[in-house]
Amino acid sequence: MRPVDGQLGRARVTEPDPQFEALLLYLKETRGFDFTGYKRSSLMRRVNRRMAQAGVDDYAQYLDFLQVHQEEFTALFNTILINVTAFFRDTEAWEYLRAEVVPQLLAARSPDAPLRVWSAGCASGQEAYTLAILLAEVLGVEEFRRRVKIYATDVDEEGLNEARHATYGEREVSGLDPVLLERYFEPQGNRFVFRKDLRRSVIFGRNDLVQDAPISRIDLLACRNTLMYFNAETQSRMLSRFHFALAEHGVLFLGKAEMLLSHSNLFLPVDLKRRMFRKVPRLPVVPGSVLVDMPRAVQSSELVGLDLLRYEAFLASPVAQIVVTTDGLVAMGNRQAQAQFGVGARDVGRPFRDLDLSYRPVELRRYIEQAQLERRMANVCDVEYPRAGGDTQYFDIQVHPLVGGDSSLLGVTLVFQDVTSSKRLQDDLEHANRQLETAYEELQSTVEELETTNEELQSTVEELETTNEELQSTNEELETMNEELQSTNDELQTINDELRERSIRLDEANAFLETILTSLRAGVAVLGKDMHVQVWNRRAEDLWGLRVEEAVGQHFLNLDIGLPTDRLRPALRGALNDGVECTDLELEAVNRRGRSITVRVTCSPLLSGGVPSGAILVMEHEERPG
Known part of the structure; x- marks a missing residue:
């Protein structure tokens, strides 16, 4: 979103919290999780939630807490990486995929051509297995096993381990059609296991969509309700990688909160309501790159014939040239590169990023990545390069991808065209133009009036665009909160x-x-x-005529029954204090019917961990005649 001013006001920008950014940097450097591209509002909300559970007040203290308590990383990542998913989530979109999109993908391929599918951000695997069920239904089980490969990736190792087991509880499969549940799952106790013969076609692996290289030659890419967690810059970088990953006319399947209204150069909607998008073709791209050994400086004595001629021609080129491998290492540099920038034979084999030239005076690494990703030349014009004597040279830099005979990417070459003379000539011409422009002030006034009208229209358009982007951002935030609530509800249900x-x-x-x-x-x-009654069985009721509710909670020695309880005091004290058992203590008593009886009492200690915590009285009786 562009900042606006004037009558539209100024865009409000929230200053980043240095302590929170330091925490994110620590997570990236120590555990390899890069959350810097996530939206700060939802990310901070989830981190604050975990901090409250851990009893920590601020981000600096929480960073110290993480350093001391290594097990806390798992709890934090489980809180941040909300794995809310389900089989056939948003049924209408899946039905459209089955009825319209998949038949078109199959019709564009030969009957024997493989079908490559990528489930990006697969969480605990329900989306990947949903894709498997849908394709098996369309193709048939035999064709599915023969043609389909589903690559399911996520950044959360714990979720991937759960997905690999392919085992789900009754609540997790409750939304599945009973016919599909019976056809594709095998009951195992109170859980359901996905069919092993189809499970072999689903390959799980860890992939960070922000940092890691994308999988290539994909026909259908499902990444649902994942982009909405990232900021606009990170979303653009991820979508560029998705574009590279998809084969020609490949389809991107997003979640209901993700629109792609501002990326029409990469994807065009197939059905906007169901979030289906088709890749916009660019120059022909064959994914993959060759692995090369560490480059070294070439010795002219090692070359003969045409190879020597080509090598010397490269060295003698009047423009500075540097060749970089796909791994980012310097492979070659000619004499002009040595003279202009000091890049020569001693730098061969070094990472290009270690050279000052890679980032000063312009950041070249992103143009190299762009050229490799898009397989077309990238231009950087009018780059100022200050010289030691105080002069300034100007260069146009061209970054060309180098493609082998088998269409594999070999690396890039950087060509530095010295345009200092033309730049100075251009500056002289601009100075002359400024002098001529003075003579046309009246005409310029008319032009400015037209421009003012145009700017007002442009401001209105920008205001509408801003409103649209704010609504989209709000929608994504609401969807994020909804998934957090669903995750909490699942936890409470468990x-x-x-x-x-x-x-x-x-x-x-x-x-x-x-x-x-x-x-x-x-x-x-x-x-x-304390000698208070805790248990009073039915036989004791019949014997003494005292109901349970009348006996429980009362001091035993105070009970109004026909048993001389005072004579039990020594036995009780021995059981309660010393854990001594007293057996066959015979007492004369009167039962609830008023008859004289002889009661045989056994007093045993109630032991808890070997220590007396109470006493058990067993009272057996026999009536005396007459």
């Missing part, structure tokens, strides 16, 4: 399921214990350390 299962197990254990106590023929009372 916790709820675990609590429910534990509650069931506890109820079963309590019921089992109640059955045991009820089945005993003797009265049982369990006392706590």
Whole structure:
């Protein structure tokens, strides 16, 4: 989005937080995760959430916390990399892909041609397996196994490990058509496993869409609800790589929050509503590049015939030239390159990025990358190069991709055209033009009035564009928050399921214990350390006429029953304090019917970790005659 001024106001730019940027740099340097291209609003929100869980107040403290607690990286990355996905998510888009897009892709190829598919940002694998199911339905299982390769990539290793297992719970497959579930998944306990014969066609691997090289010759590229997490600059860089990855007329399948309204030079919509886009063809591109050995300076004594002639012609070229390999190493430099920039035989084999020339006075590395990616010449015009004596030279720099006979990329050559004379002549002509322009002030006034009108129209157009981009950004932010909420809901659902299962197990254990106590023929009372009744079984109720709710919580020695509880005090004290068991203590008592009975009492300690925490009283009785 371009900043605007005048009657449109000024675009508000949020200053970056230095501490937060330092944290992102630390994550990139230590763990290889580059989050610098992510949108700061959603990224900071997720990092703040993890910091609150870890009990840390600011970013500087959290960086120190990460250095001390290595296990915290996993929790942080799981919070940042929200893996919200599902089988056939946005059903209407998938149906359009099956009915319209895939048949067109197949019709443009011979019956034996392979079909290469890339699921970028595959999370836990549901999208990759959805692609496999859809293509198997269109092609048939045999044709699918013979022709289709699906490359599924993500930056999150934990999610990739889950995807490789291809095992999903009932809730995760609940949205699948039952017919497809039965056809493509095998039940295994309470989980479902994707068919092994089709699983071999799905290849999982780690790929950072911001930093790593793209997979090539792709016919269908699905990258859904991933671009929206990145800022506009990073999105443009990723889309350029997607363009390179796709074969001619390949299709890009995006999420519902991603529009590509400002990248019509790379992709044109097939169906904007379903977010299907087709690659805009450029110069013919054959992906891949050859691997070369470390270059070294060529010795003229090693060359003969035409090779020697070509080499000497290169060295004697009147313009400075430098050749760089696909790996970014200096392969050759001629005499003019040595004279103008000091790049000669001693620099052969060095990384080009280590040379001052690579970034001063102009950043050449991005033009090299552009030439390699697009396979066409990149131009840098009117570059000022200050000389030691205070003079300034001007160069037009051409970056040419070097392509081998098999169309493989060999490297690039940089040609430096000295345009100092023409530049100075141009400056003289511009000075003369400025003098002539003075004579046309009246005409210029009329032109300025027309330009003012045009600028007003342009301002209106820019205002509309700005509004449109702000709405798009808001839509992406809302979609991001929606996925975060969905992720939180899934976590809460999992916790709820675990609590429910534990509650069931506890109820079963309590019921089992109640059955045991009820089945005993003797009265049982369990006392706590303070001699308060904790358990009072049904046989004890029948014996003494005291209900459970009347006994539990009362001090045992204070119970109004026909048992001389005072005589039990020594036995209870021995069980509670010393863990001593007292058996076969016979007491004369009166039961709930008022009859005299002899009660045989066993007092045992209730041990917890070998330490008495209470006492168990077992009361068996026999009635005396008459």
